[in-house]
Amino acid sequence: MSAVATSRAWPFVGRAEPLAVADAALDADRGVLLVGPAGVGKTRTAGELLARRAAARDTVRRALATSATVDVPLGALGPLLPPWGDRKGEPNLVQWAARALVARAEAGARLVLGIDDGHLLDPLSAAVVGQLALTRSATVVVTARSGAPLPDALATLRRERLLERVELDALTRPEVEELVAASLGGQLDGAAAYRLWHLTRGNALYVRELVSAACRHGTLRPLDGVWVWSGDAPTHGLDDVLDDRLGALPPEDRDALELLAFCEPAGTDLLASLVDPAVLDRLDRSGLVVSEQFGRRIDLRLAHPLYAELLRGRASPLRVRALNRRLADAQEAIGTRRARDRLRLLLWRLGAAQSVDPAELCEIAERVLPGDPATAGRLADAAVEAGGGFDAGFLSARVLLAAGRADEAEALLATLEADTPDRGVRLATTRAQNLFYALGAPEKAAGVLRELDAGGLDTDRQLTVLRAAVLSYERRYVETWELLAPLLVDVDGGDPTTLWACVVGVTALRGCGRFDTLAALATRGLALAAALADRAPEWQRMHLAMGEVSGHAFAGRFAEGVRLCEQRYEEALDAGLTGAKIVLGGFGGLVLFLCGQVRTSAHRLRDATAGVRIGAAPLVPVLRAGLAQSTALAGDVTAAEAVLAELGDPDPEYAPWIHMARAWTAAARGELARAVRDMTAAADAAEERDERPLTFLMLHGLVRLGVSDDALVERLTRQVDGVEGEYARAALAHARALAAGDGPALDEVVEVFATGGGLLLAAEVAAHAAAAHRRAGRVAAERAAAARARTLAARCEGARTPALDLLDAPDDLTPREREVARLAARGLTSRAIAEGLTLSVRTVDNTLSSVYAKLHVAGRRELATIDLGA
Incomplete structure (x- = not known):
């Protein structure tokens, strides 16, 4: 499949606004000047404009100006002109060339002349273009590089407002994702899209070349129908492109750029002893280096991330070692005044193969682990090799956790032996959290904590949180919250123990169905995690973020849940948190399902689980089940059944979710009775595990399928008792009104769901309301409810459910x-x-x-x- 990216023509995406401006100018018989940096897509955009003109029966001619033709009279337009011998004594070359071009247009058609790289036009060709535009004999579409001076003739056209200047910016991240997905013929992983955009800064040429190189080298490859990025960025395919900027530099400039590639951003104090200031000034003025001022400090970096990738990739091992040694010596000479300086000095010493104190490696790795697990892993490995003992091994295990390799982390943690009570506490609590949150083994987690020697705990508060954690692992959520609530009165001014209590409290509140309280606590916990001097571990921040999203979503604020999930997902990607894809990306897909965005939900869930094996994390089977139901309601029952077959017989831990996915897939097949049986099994499985929020979700699923008996109403009433938020109340109101055939009451429920952003839920209730009004003979009310249902359903990406089928099915069938x-x-x-x-x-x-x-x-x-x- 990698050949696709290198052989298939890349599609044209985005640019809607600049194209609209350019089209309007051309319709008004004015020319267009497309301006932008190299590689931004000027030629492709011009080609799109010219293709539209050709489709409108205009005569389109294209010419290319180059540095080779800039000194040749009519060098750019020559290929479009007849032989010079046909001039028949015409002394004015400009007039002859202009008439010849117009004469070659088809009869009655307007001549549209496209000029690529117009800033390189030779003077005579520029004069011809100016003559054609001034006399309205032709319309011109010209591209030019930003900052390059235009020939006088084109500059005159700009002053006379005969050329509309249209600036082309880099592609946005969604546009990069759309472009690459269309080229590859498949969905692009969200983390891959983020990395591509970060490396290329939206430069279309760089995107194309980097993707082609990544496909050739297997860095970008399809997993479970999603293109996933793994490994470093290959720059081999970009050599020719980037050499235009870097290839002909003098040795001293090249040396300075190589140093920057290994140390950016770098202050002028560091570079002063390594690089001649005149060299830095020259590179700054040439646009290869950019400088930023922060107070009195000036930092320098390479102008584009790919410059650094190319320079690092080309450096030999011996050269890399020498550069690192020079940088380390320079940093040592000026001192390490900032925390960043110490980290960089350690990394340069390691890169230069010099010995480093393992205790210092562990200290710095602890600091950077939450935000940069890859760097922390490098430091931890070095600390282990240097004989760092327990601290180095424990740090390596936490790096594995940050990388999502929970089973490897548990294998390593189980081999470590703590030699102090404090280390014993850290080891046991980390193992327990990994077993519970990542490996889905609550009994083992509780067992690890029970065996802990509590003598290493500093305070009674820590002991209380420890006891609460054991209770939460045993799903005794009410007792857990009763124990923790007194510790969480003042979260804002808390410490790491308070943060741990927040994490355990989020689990307890979700289990109790206290969704409003959950959302508030999770938000405060995230603020505390950001305020602490030592950044909180990734799993704590991920768990709090998921608690915040689920609190809002299951309280009935679905749209707010989606908004927060998108925000936290972006923040996690920016911070390099590897768990974001599964936890936030995946959970966002589940919330999108409730909103009715079934295709977007399936897209996000497919992304979240691509290449992740079932059982790698407890959330994965839940997300795969969510993918099945979203895919089914989006109309692809065959794909949904394939996902369900992969999941196999449900483990009791995930049975509610898998049974629910089977129910919605059966409903999409038209097998309503089977759907009801599967949804009932889902509710029974959730109730057996005393998961009240899940139980009410599955019971409401039965209502959505059209079940309307008093027994279901009574059962749902018991389950939502004490559950916070509008969702539970609206679900119960839906069940009661459907059982009673109360159309007006159903109309009220519609607005509750719609206001919260649960558009599919609202559409289904509106369809039930229309049926109830019809049975009661309220024709006007029936039509209004049906219209409301169709309007809401139109915003649900083609979702089809049994309730929505009521709108199209014959009226009098049961x-x-x-x-x-x-x-x-x-x-x-x-x-x-x-x-x-x-x-x-x-x-x-x-x-x-x-x-x-x-x-x-x-x-x-x-x-x-x-x-x-x-």
């Missing part, structure tokens, strides 16, 4: 009749229908007879011609 009729219309025999719905064949035949009579059809063949809903 749900059972509709289900049997849909299966018969698909060609199933009465026996097959009976086996699928657990009915007798006679019951199926009797039901079909009733359907035929109501719809006035003679049999199955005519039944297949009627719209019975999806």
